[in-house]
Amino acid sequence: MIAGLAWTVSALALVAMCWGLLTAVLDKPPGKAQLLYAAGLELVVVVQSVIALVRLGTGFRPVELATTIGYLVGIVVLVPVAWFWANSERTRFSGVVLAIAAAAVAAMTFRLLVLWVPR
Template sequence: MIPVLAYVVMALSGVMVVWGLVTALVDKPPGRAQLLYAAGVEVVTVAQTVIGFVGLGQGFRPVELATTIGYLIGVVVLIPVAWFWANVERTRFSGVVLAVAGLAVAVMTLRLLQLWIPAG
C-alpha cells in the first residue's frame, strides 16, 4: 500500500459521500457526472488494491493477513455494487447509496492503513 494514495482514496470517497448526500437532499437522482466520478474513485481504489496485492505477492506480511486480504477484496466490490444500484433505481435514495459506499470505502481504506504493518 502507498499511504499517500490511500489518503487520496479517502479524500475522493469523502467527496463522494458529500455529493451523494447533497443529491439526496435536493431530491434528485445521481446524474451522469456523479456516476462517472464514482467510477473514477473505483479506478483509484482498484489501483491501490492491486498495489496491495503486489506487495503481498512480493512477500510482505501484515500482522493480520486474512483480514487485510478481506479488506482488499471488499473495498473493490463496494462502489460497483452501489453504482449498479444507483443506475437501476433512479431515485434520490440512489445518492444515499453512493454516499454509504463512499463512506465504507473511506473507512475500509483507513483500516487497511492500520493493518499494513509488517508482522514480527
C-alpha cells in the same frame, strides 16, 4: 500500500459521500457526472488494491493477513454494486446508496492503513 494513494482514495471517497448526501437532500437522482466520479473512485480503489496485493505476493506480511486480504477484495466490490444500484434505480435514495458505499470505502481504507504494518 502507498500511504499517499490511500489518503487520496479516502479523500475522494469522502467527496463522493458528501455528493451523494447532497443529491439526496436536494431530492434528485445522481447525475452522469456523479456516476462518472464514482467510476473514477473505483479505478483508484482497484489500483490501490492491485498494488497492495502485489506487495503481499512479493512477501510483505501485514499484522493481520486474512483481514487485510478481505478488506482489499471487499473494497473493490462496494462501489460497483452501489453504482449499478444507483444507475438502475434513479431516485434520490440512489445518492444515499452511493454515499454509504463511499463512506465504507473511506472507512475500509483507513483500516487498511492501520493494518498495513509489517510483522
